[in-house]
Amino acid sequence: MALADDFDGLLIDLDGVVWIGREPVPGSAETLVALLAAGKELVFVTNNPGRPPAAYAERLGRMGVEVDPERIVTAGMVAARLAGEAANGGSAFVIGAEPLKEMVAATRTELVVGEPAHSAGVVVVSGHRNFDYEELLTAKRALDAGAALVATSRDPTLPMPGGEWPGTGSILAAVETASGRTAQIGGKPERHLFELALARLGGAERVAMVGDRLSSDIVGGHNAGLTTILVRSGTSSEDAGADGVAPDHVVADLAALLR
Ligand SMILES: [Mg+2]
Missing domain, CATH: 3.40.50.1000 (HAD superfamily/HAD-like)
Structure with a gap:
């Protein structure tokens, strides 16, 4: 049974999870397409305010992942x-x-x-x-x-x-x-972004936060009462400020959710 089977909704970080700079994380596009096809509710949450939500939706679309800009919440x-x-x-x-x-x-x-x-x-x-x-x-x-x-x-x-x-x-x-x-x-790990993202999750009840940074994704997801999944594809620096919070699951990358 794949880890993704445990959830009907996922909050997914972008930088370090779906892409790194201009390069997609290998397998991330195929995984997102499969999660959507399986009926999972997805909302993308990013602390990167460098682009408006519509631009991130367009970039995901070029990777073959069709999402409404409403499904993207930025810090x-x-x-x-x-x-x-x-x-x-x-x-x-x-x-x-x-x-x-x-x-x-x-x-x-x-x-x-x-x-x-x-x-x-x-x-x-x-x-x-x-x-x-x-x-x-x-x-x-x-x-x-x-x-x-x-x-x-x-x-x-x-x-x-x-x-x-x-x-x-x-x-x-x-x-x-x-x-x-x-x-x-405004962004992760504070509650404001999570409240907005959860409100856009289409009524999913079993929800996980997937991200690459302990101090923002995992601490924020934990504080919001979500299951937390740390992916190892992104940030590599030692992450201070996790306050003893440990992720519920640690996986290599987004694609591992389906393995
Ligand atoms: Mg990240």
């Missing part, structure tokens, strides 16, 4: 919502990629940069490749003046072919250190 969506609530009609300074900025702007929050950002109502932090000292300085100015601090995750790294890259947690550490403040987190 960016959740962080944007939290930022909108914190800004409460005011303004935000966003450290992050363009899609995250658009999501924050869509909460009717004005995006500000430079001098006007020093009085922003909220600072939003997410990893992006053009992070620099000016952004760090602007964030500190705003936070010192009382801005709220929201981030997409604390994931220290991002799995990439050839070795991990610094993730949102690395950049957030700089902002928190500079300001002495602690961010509210």
Whole structure:
């Protein structure tokens, strides 16, 4: 009997599970197609806010996995919502990629940069490749003046072919250190993302969280009351912050769910 038989719904992480950078994890596409064909309810959950849900759905579609964008929940969506609530009609300074900025702007929050950002109502932090000292300085100015601090995750790294890259947690550490403040987190392991994902799971009752990171996927899944499955295909670094939480199952990769 395959492990997947125990569940009628799965929350599945993307980076390190379905793909690594631009490369699909071998066997992941075939496995997702088979799980859908078997009637499993799937929702994809990612702490990567680098693209909107529709772009992830399109990428899955190119792999032959047909999913509605509604079935994709990103930390960016959740962080944007939290930022909108914190800004409460005011303004935000966003450290992050363009899609995250658009999501924050869509909460009717004005995006500000430079001098006007020093009085922003909220600072939003997410990893992006053009992070620099000016952004760090602007964030500190705003936070010192009382801005709220929201981030997409604390994931220290991002799995990439050839070795991990610094993730949102690395950049957030700089902002928190500079300001002495602690961010509210939109993504895994916090409950907001799980609540949204579970609401979109089509009524599945036996649900597992499948991911490659202990401190976000496994701790978050555990706290949400789900069975947790750690896959070994993604992040390889020692993962601090798991608080003694161990996964219920450890498998090599997504394809192992069907073996
Ligand atoms: Mg991952």
